[in-house]
Amino acid sequence: MVKRRSFLGYFGIGWLTACFPVVLAACAPTKSTTQIPNKPAEPIVEPKGTATPAAAQTTEGFTAIGTVADLEQNGYLQTKEVAITKNPANPQQLLAVNPKCTHQGCIVKWIASEKKYDCPCHDAEFAADGQVVKGPAKEALATYSAKIVGTQVMVKI
Numbered sequence: 001m002v003k004r005r006s007f008l009g010y011f012g013i014g015w016l017t018a019c020f021p022v023v024l025a026a027c028a029p030t031k032s033t034t035q036i037p038n039k040p041a042e043p044i045v046e047p048k049g050t051a052t053p054a055a056a057q058t059t060e061g062f063t064a065i066g067t068v069a070d071l072e073q074n075g076y077l078q079t080k081e082v083a084i085t086k087n088p089a090n091p092q093q094l095l096a097v098n099p100k101c102t103h104q105g106c107i108v109k110w111i112a113s114e115k116k117y118d119c120p121c122h123d124a125e126f127a128a129d130g131q132v133v134k135g136p137a138k139e140a141l142a143t144y145s146a147k148i149v150g151t152q153v154m155v156k157i
């Protein structure tokens with residue numbers, strides 16, 4: 001006859017043996033639901049009227065950031081790294097600037113009707129060539145060389 005104490009001991013060992021695989025499975029690391037293997041990178045979605053960096057081509061240090069047709073239609077091209085307009089004083093000339101405000105780094109936006117860049121953070125204003133029109137920014141936007149090659153607007157960043 002099995003004694004009560006022995007029965008409880010056997011029952012406990014059996015219970016632990018039955019639960020052990022479940023405990024191991026619960027403690028094992030799981031794949032994150034945010035990681036999807038072999039998923040292609042998401043394209044950068046630019047606001048309407050801006051260039052598509054994914055279509056960039058490089059030639060002698062110049063990178064295509066948009067088409068002449070887009071520049072003509074929108075009056076400017078802008079990515080995270082560069083903003084391009086025609087020179088208001090000489091429409092045959094392109095002006096390319098870094099759209100990162102020199103005050104605290106917000107991204108400026110071209111205001112076509114006023115022919116200037118406006119910073120949404122503290123209202124600094126910059127001319128098309130990047131010069132400060134109104135503070136609090138004290139330094140001009142960085143500038144780049146730009147040119148048209150065929151149907152592409154090219155910038156040397």
Ligand code: FES
Pocket residue numbers: 101102103104105106119120121122123124135136137
């Ligand atoms: Fe542009 Fe302050 S970050 S004015």
